[in-house]
Amino acid sequence: MKVNCLGCGYKVDLADAYDDYEGPIKCFACGSIMEIATQEGSIRAVSFLTDVPLSSVVVGGQRREMGKKKSVS
Numbered sequence: 001m002k003v004n005c006l007g008c009g010y011k012v013d014l015a016d017a018y019d020d021y022e023g024p025i026k027c028f029a030c031g032s033i034m035e036i037a038t039q040e041g042s043i044r045a046v047s048f049l050t051d052v053p054l055s056s057v058v059v060g061g062q063r064r065e066m067g068k069k070k071s072v073s
Contacts, residue, residue: 001041006048007032016041024049 001018002011003025010029018025019041024033037045 001038001043003034003036003043003046005030005032006034006046014038 001014003014004011005027007027008030010027012025012027014021014025018036018038020039022037023035025036026033033049035045035047035049036043
């Protein structure tokens with residue numbers, strides 16, 4: 001089962017141990033902590049516990065400035 005991070009969109013891959021789970025998970029890409037509830041391998045609820053400012057998201061080893069538009073020349 002995979003859960004899309006609410007902070008950065010990264011797909012957090014959860015093992016079968018999370019098929020019937022209620023509690024926190026952490027996004028490995030941005031560090032956001034989400035509260036999830038699953039039942040029989042299906043996601044019932046996802047919400048933020050904490051989030052990391054988008055300006056501090058690191059993708060592929062590089063810091064990405066989110067929310068800023070690139071200028072096209």
